[in-house]
Amino acid sequence: MALGTGTKIGLTLVVAGAIGVMVALDPGEGVLEYVYVEKVTADPGRFADRTIKVHGTVVEGSVKQRKGTTGDYRFVVEHEGERLAVHYTDIPPDTFQEGGEVILTGRLNAAGDTFESEDMSAKCPSKYENETKVAGGAAQVPAKT
Amino acid sequence: MTISTLGTIAILILFLMTLVTTVLAILGAARHSERLTEGAVQGIHGTFAVAAFASMLLEYAFLAGDYTIQYVQQNGHPEMPVFYKLTAFWGSLDGSLLFWVLLLSLFSSLAIRANRQRHRVLIPHAVAVLAIVIGFFTALILFLKNPFSPYLLPTAPMQGKGMNPLLQNPYMIFHPPSLYLGMVSLAVPFAFGMAAMITGQVDSAWQASVRRWVLFSWLFLSIGLVLGGLWAYEELGWGGYWAWDPVENAGLLPWLMCTAFLHSVMVQERRGMLKVWNLVLVVMSFFMTIYGTFLTRSGVVQSVHAFGESPELAWSFGGLMIATLVVSGGLLIWRWPLLRARNELESVMSREFAFLLNNWLFFGSSVFIALVVIFPTLTDMEGFRSFYNAALLPVVQLFSAEAPPLTGRITIGPSFYNHYMSPVGLALLFLTGVGPLVAWRKTTGSSLVKQFLGPLVAGLTAMLSAAVIVPLVRSGASGLEFMSVGGLLCFGLCGFTFWTIAQEYIRGVRVRRKHRPQSVLEALIGLMVKARRRYGGYVVHLGIVLMFFGFAGNSYKLERKLVMHPGETVELGDYRIRHDGILATQDWQKDMLTVQLTVLDDDGNELSDLRPAKWWYYQLKDQPTTEASRYMALEGDVYSSIADVQLSTGWTRVNLYYNPLVNWVWLGFAVMLAGGIICIGTRKGDAEGVS
Numbered sequence: 084m085a086l087g088t089g090t091k092i093g094l095t096l097v098v099a100g101a102i103g104v105m106v107a108l109d110p111g112e113g114v115l116e117y118v119y120v121e122k123v124t125a126d127p128g129r130f131a132d133r134t135i136k137v138h139g140t141v142v143e144g145s146v147k148q149r150k151g152t153t154g155d156y157r158f159v160v161e162h163e164g165e166r167l168a169v170h171y172t173d174i175p176p177d178t179f180q181e182g183g184e185v186i187l188t189g190r191l192n193a194a195g196d197t198f199e200s201e202d203m204s205a206k207c208p209s210k211y212e213n214e215t216k217v218a219g220g221a222a223q224v225p226a227k228t
Numbered sequence: 229m230t231i232s233t234l235g236t237i238a239i240l241i242l243f244l245m246t247l248v249t250t251v252l253a254i255l256g257a258a259r260h261s262e263r264l265t266e267g268a269v270q271g272i273h274g275t276f277a278v279a280a281f282a283s284m285l286l287e288y289a290f291l292a293g294d295y296t297i298q299y300v301q302q303n304g305h306p307e308m309p310v311f312y313k314l315t316a317f318w319g320s321l322d323g324s325l326l327f328w329v330l331l332l333s334l335f336s337s338l339a340i341r342a343n344r345q346r347h348r349v350l351i352p353h354a355v356a357v358l359a360i361v362i363g364f365f366t367a368l369i370l371f372l373k374n375p376f377s378p379y380l381l382p383t384a385p386m387q388g389k390g391m392n393p394l395l396q397n398p399y400m401i402f403h404p405p406s407l408y409l410g411m412v413s414l415a416v417p418f419a420f421g422m423a424a425m426i427t428g429q430v431d432s433a434w435q436a437s438v439r440r441w442v443l444f445s446w447l448f449l450s451i452g453l454v455l456g457g458l459w460a461y462e463e464l465g466w467g468g469y470w471a472w473d474p475v476e477n478a479g480l481l482p483w484l485m486c487t488a489f490l491h492s493v494m495v496q497e498r499r500g501m502l503k504v505w506n507l508v509l510v511v512m513s514f515f516m517t518i519y520g521t522f523l524t525r526s527g528v529v530q531s532v533h534a535f536g537e538s539p540e541l542a543w544s545f546g547g548l549m550i551a552t553l554v555v556s557g558g559l560l561i562w563r564w565p566l567l568r569a570r571n572e573l574e575s576v577m578s579r580e581f582a583f584l585l586n587n588w589l590f591f592g593s594s595v596f597i598a599l600v601v602i603f604p605t606l607t608d609m610e611g612f613r614s615f616y617n618a619a620l621l622p623v624v625q626l627f628s629a630e631a632p633p634l635t636g637r638i639t640i641g642p643s644f645y646n647h648y649m650s651p652v653g654l655a656l657l658f659l660t661g662v663g664p665l666v667a668w669r670k671t672t673g674s675s676l677v678k679q680f681l682g683p684l685v686a687g688l689t690a691m692l693s694a695a696v697i698v699p700l701v702r703s704g705a706s707g708l709e710f711m712s713v714g715g716l717l718c719f720g721l722c723g724f725t726f727w728t729i730a731q732e733y734i735r736g737v738r739v740r741r742k743h744r745p746q747s748v749l750e751a752l753i754g755l756m757v758k759a760r761r762r763y764g765g766y767v768v769h770l771g772i773v774l775m776f777f778g779f780a781g782n783s784y785k786l787e788r789k790l791v792m793h794p795g796e797t798v799e800l801g802d803y804r805i806r807h808d809g810i811l812a813t814q815d816w817q818k819d820m821l822t823v824q825l826t827v828l829d830d831d832g833n834e835l836s837d838l839r840p841a842k843w844w845y846y847q848l849k850d851q852p853t854t855e856a857s858r859y860m861a862l863e864g865d866v867y868s869s870i871a872d873v874q875l876s877t878g879w880t881r882v883n884l885y886y887n888p889l890v891n892w893v894w895l896g897f898a899v900m901l902a903g904g905i906i907c908i909g910t911r912k913g914d915a916e917g918v919s
Contacts, residue, residue, distance in 0.1 A: 086576070104627075113644025113645070115639050
């Protein structure tokens, strides 16, 4: 004797309902827009009050760290000739360096001229990479989860 | 002749051998010719011999320091310990493909040898499939990524760059080959599954032969995944072990499919059901290994350990994936009439239904993760964004009205995966407990009550204990405050499932002791020996419960990021951490700054030293590595890492974590591994698997 049609419909509804509840309860924190520096500088207003990910290269000579109570960093990232100032308040990954590619998570400040970030991924020095062929930040190490 | 030339010739011969083997196998099958089939079988053994020769040449090049070979120059170094020189073979993309071919040809040779007489009809077809897969990977090496490519400069470099220091870690040395072993060996069940469909011999016989292969793959995938987690935990310094990185996911995808198959195959053996489903799982397990390889080697996704961008590899793997789906899908449709089930599902209160649910969850999780991993890459395409906004967004908005349209590329982080996968994990833990409580075909109401009572009491007790002892529930101004509902459920389900397993052992021991006079221990050992597959399976489940117990600890994890100076003491939960100074040292490889921390209990008694450090390898001066240090205890780890340190002032920016129950994850894994080893030793005729 096979399962009845009612049971099958009931099971389908339970599965669909469970998926629906999961989607409805999703706070949306895990999904962020990912843009390059020039997109932010072209239209800062579009990104006001939103957490986003910004991809760029750390400008040589721009990294400054305050060795006070916080040890936060200030540096500049660039892409396609456009530059954006960054205030980074967490711990950078080991792979963070001037001239290296980074992907920062954070928000633009009220003035729209500085990106406030506390999460960063930097290009991985993985043995698996052929440095001459890596482009577009194809690999990173997470600073944290 | 140089090693470079000799190696390239070996790869060329290997490729030609796979072509000849494929042709012989196809002709042998078509003409039912024993001679041609025998030739194909010898061809498969021969491919292993040539792959082994090429691999030994590459190893020799690393040991001898032949830096005229690009791959050796980029990954080798004269001062690297011999162990790392040997393992540098699979350390980068080109060599890893050769390693893949070596393993695949070895497994093919072993599998064909073992099944030569048992499945005579299947053999030529299985050989053809395996030779095609070996040929595919050999072609990639030959035409795109030859590890024997020489420098075409008049003067070759005299020295190698060496392996990245971050990866010179025992976990990292064994983690990739474990994953390779697991992934590559899945080609064998796939080949036999395809052979079964081509020949129409789709009964359970072929599955009996591949079940142990799948178990073997599952074991090594598990080892690879856990070693990767341990490496991340000990080496990266962020206090965690799993971040849903695309490359971590690449190993998880086939693992989930294998786990589904290992359960569903029991339903086919016992009830003659799920024949199509089992074939689908065997195909999808293989497909997910290719998909995972595509993710890690093509550069289409962003990842910690990606091998870099290679459009040619992306297209090649894309082609293999499409071919796999089209050919196996076509065969499945062709053989559909032969795959009709002997029995039907009779009740939702049956063991086969519990298995079916478990399979939906494993399969669904694998497909879900596979889609989520690739989704950000798709959002980079204007066409896909338009399609999503027009067709999919309205469906999503039915459940979540505020879901925004796609306007550009997005990223999907760990919190998204955790949101969707945590409930699935808990549901699977629940089903792990339910399986043994329900009978095949149908369970009566009275039996249900009798079976569930003990586990339910155990589950509630565990939940209450966590609520009070941790405490995960506190009384606040607005009534009871739940620190983590998920954590509470996880503890409860651990208790529930643990008791179902214990119940099975208690019953088994009682029955044995009733029939013969023996001690509890003798009866327990007797159970494990007589019904290894069933009771070994329960050991695996016990390991899973212990791992979930460890995961539950995340619900009250503590994290502090702060600046400390020598002499200063800070609190971390029930512990206190004292800064005792900084030590500057060096060895032949690196400069080291080590921070001396001491873990104290509430009363100020010293429990342990912590020695987190920053290392600057001479080889990579501008990339310091973080060396985490932890105080390990069963109740949890006190974990420390250094973000920044100044020797002159003692200024230290330190990350402190309290990771409750984290060591239960590793302990549970060891138990799970032991269970898997018990199961893999199963002989034909052993009692039914865990259910």
